[in-house]
Amino acid sequence: MATQTQFHVLAVDDSLIDRKLIERLLKTSSYQVTAVDSGSKALEFLGLNGENEDEERNSSVESVSAADEDHQVGVNLIITDYCMPGMTGYDLLRKIKQSSSFKDIPVVIMSSENIPSRINRCLEDGAEEFFLKPVKLSDVNKLRPHLMKGITTKNEMQSNTNKRKGSEEIQSPDRTRPRYNELEVV
Amino acid sequence: MDVVNQLQRQFIDYSASLHREGFLDDQFTQLQKLQDDNSPDFVVEVASLFFEDCEKLINNMARALEQQQGVDFKQVDASVHQLKGSSSSIGAMRVKDVCIAFRSFCEAQNREGCLRCLQQVTHEYSLLKNKLQTLFRLQQQILAAGGSIPVVE
Numbered sequence: 387m388a389t390q391t392q393f394h395v396l397a398v399d400d401s402l403i404d405r406k407l408i409e410r411l412l413k414t415s416s417y418q419v420t421a422v423d424s425g426s427k428a429l430e431f432l433g434l435n436g437e438n439e440d441e442e443r444n445s446s447v448e449s450v451s452a453a454d455e456d457h458q459v460g461v462n463l464i465i466t467d468y469c470m471p472g473m474t475g476y477d478l479l480r481k482i483k484q485s486s487s488f489k490d491i492p493v494v495i496m497s498s499e500n501i502p503s504r505i506n507r508c509l510e511d512g513a514e515e516f517f518l519k520p521v522k523l524s525d526v527n528k529l530r531p532h533l534m535k536g537i538t539t540k541n542e543m544q545s546n547t548n549k550r551k552g553s554e555e556i557q558s559p560d561r562t563r564p565r566y567n568e569l570e571v572v
Numbered sequence: 573m574d575v576v577n578q579l580q581r582q583f584i585d586y587s588a589s590l591h592r593e594g595f596l597d598d599q600f601t602q603l604q605k606l607q608d609d610n611s612p613d614f615v616v617e618v619a620s621l622f623f624e625d626c627e628k629l630i631n632n633m634a635r636a637l638e639q640q641q642g643v644d645f646k647q648v649d650a651s652v653h654q655l656k657g658s659s660s661s662i663g664a665m666r667v668k669d670v671c672i673a674f675r676s677f678c679e680a681q682n683r684e685g686c687l688r689c690l691q692q693v694t695h696e697y698s699l700l701k702n703k704l705q706t707l708f709r710l711q712q713q714i715l716a717a718g719g720s721i722p723v724v725e
Contacts, residue, residue: 403658520661
């Protein structure tokens with residue numbers, strides 16, 4: 387069963403309106419939200435300012451999962467806009483996936499542009515979902531399974547024995563096979 | 573509660589006309605659905621942000637298009653892209669549609685076309701602003717009379 391009562395989502399978007407919208411969508415779905423306006427602020431929030439923090443965390447087995455209570459920042463999912471000045475959502479995705487502390491946090495990308503090659507690249511490089519803007523409540527509803535998977539993975543890492551009741555079968559996400567949300571691959 | 577019913581009727585009719593005339597699309601309805609007791613001013617707040625954004629971006633575009641020594645179309649396009657995004661997020665369909673055309677002219681580096689679009693977008697923005705202000709006024713009247721705001725599908 388979930389060890390947390392509320393999931394914490396980190397939302398990243400340079401548009402104030404879109405930040406407000408995603409925040410409302412997430413809060414309506416009972417998620418705790420932190421909204422920032424850039425990829426670098428997101429990394430700052432996570433504590434990934436430079437390589438050093440990452441190396442320190444490497445040695446600590448306890449703080450591998452971001453859902454860990456001991457961790458300064460408990461983020462269960464990151465949802466980011468693609469097109470942002472400076473660090474794009476894709477750059478942010480790569481940085482998260484390269485981080486030993488945070489690579490298991492599900493990342494979702496949003497974009498106003500329907501560009502199949504962009505979408506595929508994000509999905510292949512580890513994004514769980516790709517939402518076309520404007521993001522709707524039905525999109526946000528798709529986040530829950532990814533968040534639940536994070537909880538299960540954490541339990542697995544902590545205990546190594548299968549004590550969960552009624553859990554879905556646990557498998558690492560198939561990153562090589564792109565997944566689509568009503569999108570066509572050209 | 574005759575007054576409330578009358579006002580609610582007006583609100584519904586006005587809302588419907590805004591949708592019918594293409595000022596607003598389904599995304600605006602989505603925003604209204606997200607408004608609740610926890611966030612009673614959500615739509616008005618988002619609309620205010622949108623209008624501020626519009627003004628800022630329109631000014632940016634105008635300035636960029638005025639440049640005598642050569643228009644930086646990438647800069648214009650960046651602003652149009654942002655406006656397109658915001659208008660899409662709030663459901664401002666007519667503004668969004670102008671932005672789509674505007675981007676084509678930016679790509680083609682067509683200054684005349686861009687200026688025409690700038691004029692259109694300014695026009696659409698101010699039309700929408702007036703209409704939403706009317707809509708919100710009706711909302712306020714309904715609430716002041718003790719009624720609730722109907723959700724228009």
